[in-house]
Amino acid sequence: MDVADVVVVVSAAVLIAALGWFFFGPRRARTARLEGGVQRVEVTVRGGYSPMSSGSARGCRIIAAAMALSSLSVVTNASRLRRWHSSPLPPAAAAAEPGAEPRTETPADHAPHSARTPEGEVSDRRP
Structure with a gap:
């Protein structure tokens, strides 16, 4: 084992120990508080939002209204999608004979080509 292998193994061991810890x-x-025969625990999510942190019931009403509107939107969109039917696909082109190679197109197929006239060759390339 060379130095790089030892560094990788030690790093992995330290990472595993840190995750385990x-x-x-x-x-x-x-401990939970016991209020009226019900255990209550306050859970704080770091970086989270608690609607009751302001202590007003108005925040709960606003959140409940937002959740109701969100649910209404989901149900409305679901029923609209249930009624929606895609237009039928156009009929398929005639099937190629079995074993035929597929037709491929390249940019060269769409490039302008030079033409031959009775006076000589005419090229659409510019000098």
Whole structure:
């Protein structure tokens, strides 16, 4: 094993140990509050949004209205798609005989070609 192999193996071992510690390492335990026979736990998502953080019920109503409109939009679009039917495909061209090679086109097929006239060759190429 050369130096690069040793670096890769050590890096992999450190990464595996770090992931193991992250997922299975010790966590701070929290207890739930008991209110009226119901356990309550506050969960905070880092970088998340909590509609109740302002403490107003208006935020919950706005969120509920947005969710209702979103659901209405999804149902409306689903029913529109259910009624939509694509137009039939045009009839297929006559099938080639079995074993025939497919026709291919290249840019050279569409390039202007030189022509021959009684006076001589005429080229559409510019000098």
